Amino acid sequence: MTQRIEDYALIGDLQTAGLVGRDGSVDWLCLPRFDSGACFAALLGDDDNGHWRLAPKGAGSCTRRRYVPGTLVLESFWETRTGTVKVTDFMPQRDKAPDVVRIVEGVSGSVEMNATLRLRFDYGSVVPWMRRADDHRIAVAGPDSVWLRLENPDSVPVKTWGQQFSTVSSFTVGAGQSVAFVLTWHPSHEPAPRLVDPFHALGASVDDWQEWSARCGYEGPYRDAVVRSLITLKALTYAPTGGIVAAPTTSLPEDPGGVRNWDYRYCWLRDSTLTLRALLSTGYVDEAAAWRDWLVRAVAGDPSGLQIMYGVAGERRLPETELPWLRGYEGSGPVRIGNGAVDQLQLDVYGEVMDALWLGREAGLESPPHAWNLQLSLLGFLESTWREPDEGLWEVRGPRRHFVFSKVMAWVAADRAVRTLEDAPGLPGDVTRWRAMRDAVHREVCDRGFDAERNTFTQYYGSEELDASALLIPRVGFLPPDDPRVVGTVDAVRAGLGRNGLINRYSTKGPSVDGLPGREGTFLVCSFWMVDALRATGRVEEAKDLFERLLELRSDVGLLAEEYDPVARRQLGNFPQAFSHVGLVGSALALAARGAAG
Numbered sequence: 090m091t092q093r094i095e096d097y098a099l100i101g102d103l104q105t106a107g108l109v110g111r112d113g114s115v116d117w118l119c120l121p122r123f124d125s126g127a128c129f130a131a132l133l134g135d136d137d138n139g140h141w142r143l144a145p146k147g148a149g150s151c152t153r154r155r156y157v158p159g160t161l162v163l164e165s166f167w168e169t170r171t172g173t174v175k176v177t178d179f180m181p182q183r184d185k186a187p188d189v190v191r192i193v194e195g196v197s198g199s200v201e202m203n204a205t206l207r208l209r210f211d212y213g214s215v216v217p218w219m220r221r222a223d224d225h226r227i228a229v230a231g232p233d234s235v236w237l238r239l240e241n242p243d244s245v246p247v248k249t250w251g252q253q254f255s256t257v258s259s260f261t262v263g264a265g266q267s268v269a270f271v272l273t274w275h276p277s278h279e280p281a282p283r284l285v286d287p288f289h290a291l292g293a294s295v296d297d298w299q300e301w302s303a304r305c306g307y308e309g310p311y312r313d314a315v316v317r318s319l320i321t322l323k324a325l326t327y328a329p330t331g332g333i334v335a336a337p338t339t340s341l342p343e344d345p346g347g348v349r350n351w352d353y354r355y356c357w358l359r360d361s362t363l364t365l366r367a368l369l370s371t372g373y374v375d376e377a378a379a380w381r382d383w384l385v386r387a388v389a390g391d392p393s394g395l396q397i398m399y400g401v402a403g404e405r406r407l408p409e410t411e412l413p414w415l416r417g418y419e420g421s422g423p424v425r426i427g428n429g430a431v432d433q434l435q436l437d438v439y440g441e442v443m444d445a446l447w448l449g450r451e452a453g454l455e456s457p458p459h460a461w462n463l464q465l466s467l468l469g470f471l472e473s474t475w476r477e478p479d480e481g482l483w484e485v486r487g488p489r490r491h492f493v494f495s496k497v498m499a500w501v502a503a504d505r506a507v508r509t510l511e512d513a514p515g516l517p518g519d520v521t522r523w524r525a526m527r528d529a530v531h532r533e534v535c536d537r538g539f540d541a542e543r544n545t546f547t548q549y550y551g552s553e554e555l556d557a558s559a560l561l562i563p564r565v566g567f568l569p570p571d572d573p574r575v576v577g578t579v580d581a582v583r584a585g586l587g588r589n590g591l592i593n594r595y596s597t598k599g600p601s602v603d604g605l606p607g608r609e610g611t612f613l614v615c616s617f618w619m620v621d622a623l624r625a626t627g628r629v630e631e632a633k634d635l636f637e638r639l640l641e642l643r644s645d646v647g648l649l650a651e652e653y654d655p656v657a658r659r660q661l662g663n664f665p666q667a668f669s670h671v672g673l674v675g676s677a678l679a680l681a682a683r684g685a686a687g
Contacts (some may be wrong), residue, residue, distance in 0.1 A: 091114075091419050094341055095570045095660045096345050097132075098154065098163050099321065101402055102180035103328035106337035108132060108664070109163060109178050111151050112145030120233070120274040121187050123327060123334050124354040126237065128274070130213035133340055134415040138213025143171050143176055143191050143270065146201040146259070151176075157234045159316065161324050162291070163619055163646070172198020174262060181290040182297060182328075186282035186644055189272040189275050190290055194672035195262040204258040204270065208235055212426070214414050226256055240269040283357035306372025309681030317647035318373060318670035322364070323367035325667050327401035329377025331556060332356040332387070333364060334401060336651070336663035342421035343652055347607035350421050352428045353651075353663040355407060356383070357399045358438040358533035360668055361445040367674040381449045385460050388442055392470035395442075397435045397484065398428065408430045430484040436528050437482050439471045440498025440505075444565070445498055448504035450512070461509075461516055468506050472526055476497035476533075481549070482558050483594060487604030489548040493538035494558035496530055501565050504528035531567070535574075544577030548595060554602060555585045557594045557615035560622040570625035579622045590638065592616045610652030610661040613639065616673030619680050629680075634674050649673070 092406065097108040097116070107118035117132040131140035144151075154165040162179040173196040178190055193202055208217050210233045217228035217347045228235045228251075237256065239247060245268050247260040262268060269287035279629070302324065305316050326333050339352035349426045361384055368377035387403040388395055396405060409429035417424050434644070446464060450456055481492035504525045510520045516622030537550040548556035559578050563570040570576075586593040591611035596604060616639055623632035642653050651668040 090559060093659050094418075094650050094662075094664045095687050096150070097647065097648075097664065098156075098530075098644075099190070099324055099337070099648060099665055100161060100163055100180050101324040102177050102183050103324065103326055103338070104183060105180075105187060106324060107180065107189065108164075108338070111154065111165070112142065112149060113151065113165060113180075114140045114142035115189070116140050117338060119337070119354070120235075122523055123325075123337055126211045126233075127213065128208055128210050128233070130209060131285070132338070133418055134213050136207060137209070138415060139207055139209030141189075141191075141204075141206045141272070142202045143193065143202070144439045145174060146203045148281075151537060154241060154646060156317075156320075159296055159302035159320070160594045161320055162298065166196070166213045167200070169198075171198050171493055172196070172200045174200040174202065177291065179291065179293050179294050181285060184283060184459055186273050186275045188243070188283070188285050191272075192267060192269045192287055192484075193262055194264045195216055197264050197451065199260045202259070202268075203401050204656050205255050206237060206257075206272075207255040210416065212412050212424075214412075215523070217533040219251065219254075219256065229277050232277055235273055236273045236275070236282065238271050238273075238284070240271065242288070253593055254636060276478075289512070291399050300673070304372055305680065307370070307681075308420070311636075311640070311680075312678045314643070314647065315371065315674050315677045318673045319367075319373070321648065321665050321670045322367070322667055322674075323373075323376065326376065326379075329419065331376070331381075331383040331388075331668055332359070332399070332403070332404050333383075333670060335360065335378055335398075337395075338663045339426055340415075340421070340424040341418055341650070341661070341663045343609035344421070344607040345419045345661070348421075348423065348610055350417060350423065350463040351430075351663070352409070352426050353666070354408075355400055355431075356426060357398045357619070358384070358386070358388070358395075358441050359435075360671065361441050363671045363675060364667070365445050365448055365676075367671050370477040370678050373673065374452075374454070377449070378454050378530070381445065381454060382457070384445060385440065385457055385463065388467070388622075390461060391504070392439075392467045394468075395467065396433055397433060397438050397439060406433075420596070430480070430486075433480060433484055434477070434489070434494040435479040435484070436471065436475060436477070436479045437498035439467050439493075440501035440565075442467060443505040444498075445500040447509055450509065464506065464509075465518060468502055471499055471502055472522075475526075475530060482605065483556075485603040487602055490552075490602070493534060493546055493549060494539065494556060494561070496560060497535045497607055499567065500534065500567055502531065504566065534567075537643075539574060543581060544574065545581035546574065546578045548602065552595055555582055557582055557586055557592050557612065557618060560615070562620040563625050564621060570622075571627075575622075576626050579619075579626055582622075583619065586615075590635065591643065591653060591655055592619050597613060610654040612652055613642070613649055613666070613669040615673035616653075617676045621639060623678075624637045624679050632676075633680060636680060637675075 217230035335355035340350035478489035650660035
């Protein structure tokens with residue numbers, strides 16, 4: 090039976106990540122990077138597409154599980170008829186080769202354990218050749234090689250054999266006994282990788298993560314939830330470049346059984362400012378600077394070629410392809426890798442870049458010497474194009490429109506340029522022209538994007554539809570929170586896009602603006618935006634109540650996907666989702682600031 094999305098827990102090494110189910114199975118793992126081919130793809134297919142299960146014989150889901158406090162080290166416990174066993178799963182921060190470590194420890198009595206390793210490279214399509222060498226089992230197919238070895242300090246009898254193109258192990262562990270499995274990937278043409286001591290690596294990983302999480306400067310309400318979200322954001326960071334992926338998965342559906350299945354293993358510019366603010370506000374200046382530097386490198390070049398997303402190292406070519414051999418999560422096909430939205434025009438990203446770089450300057454991050462010239466180039470292009478229609482923040486696959494939020498972010502771009510020159514008048518630039526652009530955008534949005542009869546901003550010019558992105562209007566400074574148009578928009582979005590108290594990003598009833606069939610769940614980051622909007626407009630208790638309800642939607646280990654179905658009471662979309670966790674951190678900080686102000 091397919092596990093629910095929230096039944097998975099995240100492990101990772103700051104370059105890639107895997108998902109471990111409550112049944113002890115690693116059902117998703119891409120090696121060596123977030124966007125590499127998966128060697129375990131059962132999440133989007135079945136066991137034949139690759140998985141690694143380690144659990145008591147005949148057992149189902151674990152009895153309980155948790156992360157070691159302040160870490161990404163997962164502990165799963167099974168309480169069986171004969172005893173209790175703990176499995177610890179983690180990925181050490183790598184030296185060169187990525188490792189997955191799974192340590193079985195007897196807690197009480199004795200428990201018979203089974204392990205099944207079924208490797209399938211290239212997203213579950215390639216069966217490797219398996220052989221033995223010394224104390225290893227080595228799987229090779231083309232460029233990929235995986236080495237599996239056993240560390241057995243207590244000399245527990247372990248039987249291992251091949252079965253149906255899998256490696257199977259069976260053993261019984263008693264109280265105080267431990268058995269460790271280490272899986273290591275490396276390019277098949279290179280020499281054998283350095284061996285990792287799994288028990289030493291466990292201690293080092295716990296120490297590294299707890300040292301990192303202890304640096305969190307936030308001491309306000311909901312601190313545990315904030316720290317868990319920050320750990321998740323750190324885990325979604327590609328350490329060599331500082332890029333942060335939207336999620337470690339592809340094609341987990343927004344509409345189970347439908348076609349709303351996308352690859353999120355890339356870095357989106359739309360997330361930049363909110364992510365930067367979350368990191369800076371909690372004391373993670375180094376991570377904020379690395380993300381800002383990734384942003385500057387990624388967007389460098391012709392401003393007309395600015396993309397909405399890039400690869401973890403700033404790659405631009407992310408062609409969308411379907412994988413027909415994978416049936417999809419709960420039959421939700423097609424399974425896609427790459428993302429065709431990379432070729433869309435989204436004018437809001439120019440504002441996101443300008444806002445993020447302005448925020449970095451305001452926070453005291455040392456700005457790269459060429460960053461301002463890059464900003465001048467981006468703004469020069471936007472001056473001539475902001476009146477054009479685009480695909481909008483949500484990457485709709487329908488026709489281009491004059492999306493209100495895209496225009497608002499064009500205003501943000503001009504406004505941040507003006508503010509930068511006001512703070513640093515020695516920089517080159519025509520502040521008079523930018524003020525004129527800012528005023529022109531503001532007038533047009535208020536004239537064409539506001540429905541005076543209903544007292545709300547709309548999704549696009551001439552539309553009667555609503556969009557949750559309008560909740561960000563006071564946050565970016567386009568209008569103050571007490572402006573009647575802002576209050577009216579918050580009320581309209583809550584009434585028109587609310588669903589069981591949570592918020593849809595836009596309506597998917599009838600012919601949808603996004604050009605796709607089916608519906609989707611409530612959008613979690615939009616629900617956090619509603620928390621912020623309610624707080625900003627003076628409805629603090631309502632904001633707090635909604636925030637605490639959102640906290641209850643997290644999985645048992647504190648993770649959030651992209652969306653939530655309040656009727657089926659389950660998470661939907663790619664998992665875990667950086668934007669959802671950024672929203673959680675931002676809302677906690679906003680509520681704490683309000684409390685500090687009395």
